Amino acid sequence: MKNILLILRREYLVRIKKKSFWVMTLLMPILISGFYALLFWGVFNSRDAQKVSIIDESGVFTQKFKNSSNVKYEFVKISLDSAITRLNQDRKDKTDIVALIPKNIMEEPQGLKIYTGKGVGFEIQNRIERIVQNEIRNVKLAKAGISQKVLDEADVDVSSKVVVVSKEGDQKEQNTLASTILGTFSAILMFTTVLLFGMQVMRSVIEEKTSRIIEVIISSVKPFQLMVGKIVGVGLVGLTQFALWITFTFVLTSISSSLLPANQMAKAAQEQMSEMPEKQKDEIAKKVNETPNSAGKVVAFMQSAKSLNIPLILGCFLFYFLFGYIFYASVYGAIGSAVDNETDTQQFMTPIMLPLLAGYVIALMTVGQGDNKLLFWASIIPFTSPITMMARLPYGVETWEIVLSMLLLVLSTIGMVWFAAKIYRVGILMYGKKPTFKEIGKWLFYKG
Amino acid sequence: MSNILEVHNVVKRYSQHTALNNVSIDIPKGVIFGLLGPNGAGKTSLIRIINQITGPDEGYILLDGTKLNQNHIKDIGYLPEERGLYKKMKVGEQLLYLAQLKGLSEKQAMEKLKEWFIKFDIKTWWDKNVEDLSKGMQQKIQFVATVMHEPKLIILDEPFSGFDPINADLIKNEILELKEKGSTIIFSTHRMESVEELCDNIALINKSEKVLDGAKKDIKERFKTHTYNVEYLGNLGDLDNQFDIINTENIEDNFSKSIIKIKPEVPVNQLVRQILDRVELRSFGENIPTMNDIFKRVVNETID
Numbered sequence: 001m002k003n004i005l006l007i008l009r010r011e012y013l014v015r016i017k018k019k020s021f022w023v024m025t026l027l028m029p030i031l032i033s034g035f036y037a038l039l040f041w042g043v044f045n046s047r048d049a050q051k052v053s054i055i056d057e058s059g060v061f062t063q064k065f066k067n068s069s070n071v072k073y074e075f076v077k078i079s080l081d082s083a084i085t086r087l088n089q090d091r092k093d094k095t096d097i098v099a100l101i102p103k104n105i106m107e108e109p110q111g112l113k114i115y116t117g118k119g120v121g122f123e124i125q126n127r128i129e130r131i132v133q134n135e136i137r138n139v140k141l142a143k144a145g146i147s148q149k150v151l152d153e154a155d156v157d158v159s160s161k162v163v164v165v166s167k168e169g170d171q172k173e174q175n176t177l178a179s180t181i182l183g184t185f186s187a188i189l190m191f192t193t194v195l196l197f198g199m200q201v202m203r204s205v206i207e208e209k210t211s212r213i214i215e216v217i218i219s220s221v222k223p224f225q226l227m228v229g230k231i232v233g234v235g236l237v238g239l240t241q242f243a244l245w246i247t248f249t250f251v252l253t254s255i256s257s258s259l260l261p262a263n264q265m266a267k268a269a270q271e272q273m274s275e276m277p278e279k280q281k282d283e284i285a286k287k288v289n290e291t292p293n294s295a296g297k298v299v300a301f302m303q304s305a306k307s308l309n310i311p312l313i314l315g316c317f318l319f320y321f322l323f324g325y326i327f328y329a330s331v332y333g334a335i336g337s338a339v340d341n342e343t344d345t346q347q348f349m350t351p352i353m354l355p356l357l358a359g360y361v362i363a364l365m366t367v368g369q370g371d372n373k374l375l376f377w378a379s380i381i382p383f384t385s386p387i388t389m390m391a392r393l394p395y396g397v398e399t400w401e402i403v404l405s406m407l408l409l410v411l412s413t414i415g416m417v418w419f420a421a422k423i424y425r426v427g428i429l430m431y432g433k434k435p436t437f438k439e440i441g442k443w444l445f446y447k448g
Numbered sequence: 449m450s451n452i453l454e455v456h457n458v459v460k461r462y463s464q465h466t467a468l469n470n471v472s473i474d475i476p477k478g479v480i481f482g483l484l485g486p487n488g489a490g491k492t493s494l495i496r497i498i499n500q501i502t503g504p505d506e507g508y509i510l511l512d513g514t515k516l517n518q519n520h521i522k523d524i525g526y527l528p529e530e531r532g533l534y535k536k537m538k539v540g541e542q543l544l545y546l547a548q549l550k551g552l553s554e555k556q557a558m559e560k561l562k563e564w565f566i567k568f569d570i571k572t573w574w575d576k577n578v579e580d581l582s583k584g585m586q587q588k589i590q591f592v593a594t595v596m597h598e599p600k601l602i603i604l605d606e607p608f609s610g611f612d613p614i615n616a617d618l619i620k621n622e623i624l625e626l627k628e629k630g631s632t633i634i635f636s637t638h639r640m641e642s643v644e645e646l647c648d649n650i651a652l653i654n655k656s657e658k659v660l661d662g663a664k665k666d667i668k669e670r671f672k673t674h675t676y677n678v679e680y681l682g683n684l685g686d687l688d689n690q691f692d693i694i695n696t697e698n699i700e701d702n703f704s705k706s707i708i709k710i711k712p713e714v715p716v717n718q719l720v721r722q723i724l725d726r727v728e729l730r731s732f733g734e735n736i737p738t739m740n741d742i743f744k745r746v747v748n749e750t751i752d
């Protein structure tokens with residue numbers, strides 16, 4: 001035990017003292033909070049409004065396009081060709097987008113054409129289509145004898161709340177967007193860190209082997225102690241990094257969001273809304289919902305994020321990281337022991353990467369599909385469970401599923417460590433030849 | 449004189465071959481013991497078993513009278529043939545770490561290391577990264593790492609490879625000093641000149657088996673060919689039938705050189721007398737086999 005602690009301490013301190021550790025530790029929160037800041041910045045200070053020139057051959061839409069903060073519409077009465085020349089040119093009447101609404105748009109709604117020099121964002125395309133579509137519908141309904149008043153009244157905004165009902169009958173509101181973001185993010189983080197720190201263990205093993213210090217070390221300690229000390233030491237570095245990331249990210253995001261107008265504006269919007277009469281409030285809410293990426297969405301998102309069970313998710317993340325990491329790190333350690341240098345690891349990496357990648361892909365593809373059988377099994381099976389369970393957790397997972405998944409992970413981790421130790425013990429003393437899977441298989445049965 | 453290490457009938461098999469076949473060796477306390485043998489003979493396997501890096505398939509080993517166990521780790525210092533240190537680690541930190549793995553407390557390790565750093569005059573190296581040291585300097589550090597915990601048994605695998613003659617001498621003197629202090633040194637090598645110079649006892653391993661062991665002087669006695677080199681002026685003619693002139697050749701200035709073999713029970717003086725009667729003697733000496741000769745002879749014999 002004393003030896004394991006000594007090894008652990010060395011592995012830990014060597015890494016903590018490295019510059020690259022601190023660069024990573026500082027850079028990551030800056031990147032995350034920078035992303036966060038960018039998001040707010042993007043909402044409130046979007047780039048120069050795009051100019052859309054509309055050639056309305058049908059003459060139906062004249063009053064229907066309303067300017068917004070990032071799109072300015074302009075009706076032009078010029079030919080399509082001359083409008084198109086205004087794209088791509090450095091001139092005063094330059095336009096970003098030309099929308100051609102043909103004469104027969106009522107009969108052929110597919111005739112709408114959008115021309116652009118630089119490509120057009122999905123959002124703007126969508127907005128133009130929607131306005132045209134609404135107007136066509138309105139005109140057709142009016143022709144059918146439905147008055148504008150009825151139409152206005154019929155234009156209600158429907159938004160839903162997802163309520164999760166547990167077996168015990170407890171009801172909990174669920175925010176799909178927040179869950180998706182959190183689930184995806186934590187699955188990606190899990191995949192990256194398990195891979196990152198697993199590889200570190202492998203490199204550390206190879207370093208000891210190629211520098212030949214290994215023989216001195218294992219004349220003092222048992223290979224198993226060395227392996228365990230190394231895995232735990234590197235794992236603690238990972239946990240330290242998480243702790244620092246969380247702290248820094250928290251500090252930085254609070255600073256950046258207080259510096260940026262986003263919060264204040266959101267707050268102001270909220271205050272205003274609470275003072276308004278009910279009807280007006282609805283209208284604002286409607287507007288807010290109409291324009292994606294708006295302050296209202298951010299406010300709603302931030303509020304609903306609070307409804308997530310963050311302590312449970314964080315606790316599970318640490319648990320799955322710890323065991324998922326040990327599980328894979330021991331495999332990586334075994335691979336490191338079997339080879340003489342890092343280039344020889346290629347043939348062994350693929351089979352190890354596959355389950356990790358599978359977990360990653362499954363998590364990203366099926367995040368939010370609570371009843372997806374593939375996702376369910378992937379979150380139970382130890383090879384993929386650390387990643388996929390993270391993608392499921394924000395949506396709420398039955399306790400027995402978590403317990404089963406954790407139990408299987410712990411048991412298979414113990415098994416994997418045992419398995420890896422047998423390979424490691426033999427591998428670290430083997431030099432010169434590139435081992436095959438068959439040979440490594442034989443090592444499992446070597447006697448001490 | 450009791451034995452510090454006793455190897456009893458040790459067998460070690462790998463999947464393809466047997467590395468050690470029923471090897472038994474006794475190593476007396478306080479000697480420098482040469483573990484000899486050609487490459488691949490099984491020396492490293494035996495050393496690894498003594499270091500408890502691997503275990504024997506059969507047989508057992510006694511260290512200072514007790515069966516080899518984890519407590520013996522601090523009693524052994526091991527310098528492997530392929531040396532290495534953590535390159536990115538500072539010299540001082542690294543030695544402290546290795547000393548603690550050998551069971552020293554941090555304080556004890558610090559004290560011992562101070563002594564060695566003064567002795568080798570390498571105080572300025574303490575905060576240097578290992579990778580910034582020259583190869584010879586690294587070897588010195590590794591030697592300190594091997595002996596700093598004052599082990600009863602020091603195992604040195606090809607200790608002089610990589611040292612320049614000055615540093616090799618330095619290490620040689622350290623080895624002798626350690627022996628003086630009561631440590632036993634196992635010296636694995638195939639460089640016979642250092643065996644000749646330093647070893648008291650040897651064991652020769654060839655093809656996984658021990659083929660020869662004992663005190664160096666006894667072995668030399670045993671391998672004595674009872675031949676003498678004689679250089680003289682004149683004609684030796686025929687000698688008594690107790691003596692057998694194996695070879696005569698002319699060397700410079702009309703001198704001749706003969707190799708004469710005598711029967712083991714015949715005193716040498718008789719031969720000298722006969723020679724003095726016949727020729728003018730220039731030099732006379734016994735043909736004592738070098739370790740190199742013995743090594744080659746034994747290894748070649750076992751090949752045949």
